[in-house]
Amino acid sequence: xxxxxxxxxxxxxxxxxxxxxxxxxxxxxxxxxxxxxxxxxxxxxxxxxxxxxxxxxxxxxxxxxxxxxxxxxxxxxxxxxxxxxx
Numbered sequence: 001x002x003x004x005x006x007x008x009x010x011x012x013x014x015x016x017x018x019x020x021x022x023x024x025x026x027x028x029x030x031x032x033x034x035x036x037x038x039x040x041x042x043x044x045x046x047x048x049x050x051x052x053x054x055x056x057x058x059x060x061x062x063x064x065x066x067x068x069x070x071x072x073x074x075x076x077x078x079x080x081x082x083x084x085x086x
Contacts, residue, residue: 014063024063036061037083054084 010028014036015021024036026047034049044060 022064024061026061027059029058030061034058036063048083048085051086054086056086 008028009025010030011023011025012030013023024045030047031049034047035055036045037048039046045063047058047061048055049058
């Protein structure tokens, strides 16, 4: 199943005062409150959702200006968080 087929895409806006503020797209299942995160070893930003015991990966995200490692170059190593995926 192609989660990013033309009919299944959803446009969203990232905003939280963090390092990135802009527009992206992902699958139709993204919801308000989901997070877009960078995961070490994964080539695309990922949409994740907080669940009772950790985070669920929803789908890759495509973000203008953030697809070629731009965000990784400026990561503050002292401001990283561990996430538990379920």
